[in-house]
Structure formats: structure tokens, C-alpha cells
Amino acid sequence: MKIYGLKTCDTCRKVLKQLPDSTFSDIRGDGMPDGLLEAAYAAFGAKLVNTRSTTWRGLSEEERAGEPLDLLRAHPALMKRPLIERNGELFLGWDQNVRAALGAA
Template identity: 80%
Template sequence: MKIYGLKNCDTCRKALKSMEGSLMVDIRTDGMPEGLLEQAYAQFGSKLLNTRSTTWRGLSEEERGGEPLALLRAHPALMKRPLIERDGELFLGWDQNTRAALGVS
């Protein structure tokens, strides 16, 4: 299982701690595998973009109006975290629904 997020994100660290044997991929330093961002956007749509983040608030109105995938590539911290990949299946966030789907309490 892979957890895509930021190494300094508390929620990503909680997810990593709860799922032994998982690999943390820091999207800011390591990037995302080709096609994964597109796959995640196709599945989650606008939920993939964290519009409550500090990064989002720092963008101009013009930048906010840009194409979501281009924004996420330019500003990885805009992605809602964590994005979890398990056997080709994707999960977004670390709420009780995600934990239940992954079998984590």
C-alpha cells in the first residue's frame, strides 16, 4: 500500500502509523507516478483539490480559476491528503469511511 501526501502532514503521518508496512510517498519531493493524478481526478473530481489549504488561500483569483490538474502539478500541497493506493484502488482522505474501507480502526 502506498500513501501519497506530505511528510510533514499530521493526517498523512496518522495514516502511515495506522497501516504498518505502507510506503509514504512525499508528493512534494518525489512527485506522483505518471497517470496517478489523472486517475485520482477522474475518480474524485473536485474533492481532490483542497480549497481550505493555506496554499489555496495564497493563490490569486486568476490562479484559482486554472485547470485543476495543472494547479495540482504546480502546487502539490493543494491535493487533499492522504491519497492511498491499495492494489490499484484509490482512497482519499483519512475519515472514518476511508479507515473502514481499509479495515483500519
Template identity: 80%
Template sequence: MKIFGLKNCDACRKALKNLPGSVLVDIRAEAVPEAVLSAAYAEFGAKLVNTRSTTWRGLGEEERAGEPLALLRAHPALMKRPLIERDGELFLGWDQNVQSALGAA
């Protein structure tokens, strides 16, 4: 199981702690694989972009209006975290539903 996120993100650290055998992939150090990013965008759409982040607030209106996948490639920290991949299945965030689905609740 892979957790795509940031090493200093609280939600990512909680997911890593509660999912034994999982691996954290720091999205600033190594990009989310294109196939995973595209599949995540196809499944979650606009929810994949974290519009409450500091990075989002720092973008200009013109940049915010850009294509979401291009924004995520240019600014990995814009992605809602964590994005968890388990056997080809994707989960976004670390709420009760995700925790239950992954058996971590």
C-alpha cells in the same frame, strides 16, 4: 500500499502509523505519478483540490480558476491528503469510511 502526502501532515502520519507495510511518498519531494493523479482526478474530481489549504488561499483568482490537474502539478501541497493507493484502488482523506475500508479503524 502507497500513501501520497506530506511528511509533516498529521493525517498522513496517522495513516502511515495505522497501515503497516505502507510507504509514504512525499509529494513535495517526488511528484504523484501522472497515471495516479489522473485516475484520482477522474474518481474524486474537484474534491482532490484542498480549497481550505494555506496554498489555496495564497493563490490569485486567476490561478484558482485554472485547470485543477495543472494546479496540482504546479502546487503539490494543494492536493487533499492523504491519497492512498492499494492495488490500483484509490482512497482520499483519512476519515472513518477510509479507515474502515482499509481495515485501520
């Protein structure tokens, strides 16, 4: 299982504690594997962009109107976190549905 997020994100740290056998990739430093961002956007659409983040609030209206994938590439912190990949299946966030699906009640 691979977790994509930010090493400074409290939720990502919580996930790492609950899924200790997973590997973590900091999207700000390591980037995302080819095709993963596109696959995540295809699966989650606009939910992939965290419009409640400080980064989002700092963007101009013109920047916010840009293509979501371009925004996420330019500002990795805009991605809702964590993005979890398990055997080709993607999960977004850390709500009770995701925890249950991953066996981390």
C-alpha cells in the same frame, strides 16, 4: 499499499502509524507516478483540490480559476491528503469510511 501525501502533514503521519506496512511517497519531493494524478482526479473530481488549505488561500483568483490538474502539478500541497492506492483502488482522505475500507478502524 502506497500512501501519497506530505511528510509534514499530521494526517499523513497518523495514517502511517495506523498502516505500518504501507509505503509513503512525499508528493512534494518525489512527485506522483505517471497517470496517478489523472486517475485520482477522474475518481474524485474537485474533491482532490483542498480549497481550505493555506496554499489555496495564497493563490490569486486567476490562479484558482486554472485547470485543477495544472494547479495540482504546480502546487502539490493543494492535493487533499492522503491519497492511498491499494491494488489499483484509490482512497482519498482519512475519514471513517476510508479507515473502515482499509481495515484501520
